[in-house]
Amino acid sequence: MDFNQNFFELFGIAPAYRVDPIRLEQAFRDIQAQVHPDKFAHASDAERRLSMQWATQANEAYQTLKQPLGRARYLLHLNGVELHEETNTAMSPAFLMQQMEWREAIGEAKAAGDVPGLEHLSAKLRAEIAAQQQQLAELLDNDKNFQRAAEVVRELKFMEKLREEINHALEALDA
């Protein structure tokens, strides 16, 4: 088994942020259809073990590439840019300002039990995330500006946190 093969190679697709999700999924399924442990339930121990390792690798690769953020991180990693997300938390003041505004708006809507308000915020956030992802595609696939792309990835992570917060608030109000 060649574990040095990168995830894009494993699925036989070009390394890029813009991928055809249907094609990615098809490649994943084609591989699983060959290596999945279900195909080896009555095979020898050696084949069963290998099958598990391959299926594990295919799952890992698919999970990584399926999500836009995971794919971006992985592409950056292939290009030698590590995000150090745990330690590197320096963000632009403008972005931090925006974050505070979001937090406040969510907090207020939550306190007021304002479900439509939260749903509106959720829609607005989705639109912003989509715009960021668009920018990420340009930076990674066209401009090859990996440093700037890394910043956008870090920002997107914050946005995802906001999205979770809204979902939690909605869930709490629903219960």
Add this chain to the structure above:
Amino acid sequence: MALLQIAEPGMSAAPHQHRLAVGIDLGTTNSLVATVRSGLSVVLHDENGRPLLPSVVRYHGDGSTDVGYPAQAMQSRDPHNTIVSVKRFMGRGLRDLPDAGNTAYQFVDSPGMVQLKTVAGVKSPVEVSADILRVLRDRAETALGGELVGAVITVPAYFDDAQRQATKDAARLAGLNVLRLLNEPTAAAVAYGLDNAAEGVYAVYDLGGGTFDISILRLSKGVFEVLATNGDSALGGDDFDHRIYCWILEQAKLSALKPQDARLLLTRAREAKEDLTTHPEVRVTAVLGAGQLVDLLLTTETFAEITRSLVNKTLAPTKKALRDAGLEPEDVKGVVMVGGSTRMPQIQRAVGKFFGQEPLNNLDPDRVVALGAAIQANVLAGNRSDDEWLLLDVIPLSLGLETMGGLVEKVIPRNSTIPVARAQEFTTYKDGQTAMSIHVVQGERELVSDCRSLAKFELRGIPPMVAGAARIRVTFQVDADGLLSVSAREKNCGVEASVVVKPSYGLTDDEITRMLRTSQENAQSDMEARALREQQVEAGRLIEAIEAALGEDGDTLLNASERAEIDGGIAELRNVLQGQNHMSIKDQIEKLNHISGTFAARRMDKSVKRALTGHKLEELET
């Protein structure tokens, strides 16, 4: 006893030999066994033509055991020794059972899993489950006229590692080769997916005797993904019985009943409930111990009214599961009904209203899980090599490690597709620290104390370094049954220490052997015979597998000397198979596995290449 079939050297086993395999629904209330016969999945009946086996085991002082209907009939007269709903205790410690005090059982707390005191001695839930499985296995072997190559056993989707491991141990104890543990909703979807060629998002609504489970699955091109699961482990048909029971007490102005009377009225309540599925009203009659007469009329309307809150109670977890999956009720293309309790008309109505569509009822809700499991068993046994059948399942609960301050660091999030592996690095927090204890937990909460503890082990021999310098890599591997193994390694300074743990509740081979011995009071020679037989079967399986592989790829993937080495290994294994020494068979099995390792790897590479080539060809065409 069926004889092991061994082909001549160089000849592989007959290509269309049908291997006997079954699917087993090991339920809280009822269990079933099914198989695929002439391409059709069917439930196997007992000698009286009954498909269900009540999951009830009664132990006698003389060591004999009743399983199923006879045990169920004695439940109220011999409550201490008659074990019902043992599934609730699988992989559970005493502190996991909040209502343990309300049962008739005498629990014995033991590390990992409770045990039950009976006249026949202390029984582990694994042993009790094995007694149920053994009856199903016998039923199947009688009906199919041969020894089973294996079984697929279903478990609730939310079952954690401890519960899955316990289920697998029970199967081993019952002498079953587990081809796969399969999630119950997935099995139900398999049953429907094949029969109705269903694709899209499906909800599986399972209301059994004492549990409610809701699962959201995505079915497409033979892939079954579990998007989310939820439920209520203390909600089921029994609660509906209880509501009718309370209604009877109220209507007949009864109070402080003797246990016998209470038991009788509960039985009447269940009968009334089941009759109301097909009748608009039923008469409830009973003569109590003191001669008191109960004679009441229960209508569907009244029944629906007194159980409305129970019906609604199933909708909250349903909503939650949908939210977890990021879906609305309209996104669900079909609702599969599972479990005897979904026969109740008010359930059908409520579910139909919630999802805005008629639920699917073409398959019997009692049988659908077993039918699906049988279909999967048939595939895994290798009886269907023709198609692109693929079933992808997920891990139901997150796996993590304890970190400083009793917090959980998640390593594998729930709903990850299995098999899955993840590694995480940790470091020492004190200068010169040479050991580190690793605590593996499962659950969604942030505090270790709120999660299930799976295993604790120590990694020793870390070279003394300043705090934070050591690099300890902990790897979690979850296999296709959803079972976990953990290994840890210190990778600094060229020193490596590694350990593989089996979670603490899992039974070791020794314990299984001990249980086998005590449960059957087998003499030493019987144990030897059994071990020999197991190794013979295993050897036969291995030879068959390798010969089939050689038939396909032996000429293209191996050079003459490699081929000779494998052929030699097979011949040697056949040679020791002539003898009666199970240890030497075991050794030779290991040797042959080792010899054939490279061949296996090449075959796997070839398969992957084939997958990609097929893919590229498709692209050229479009």
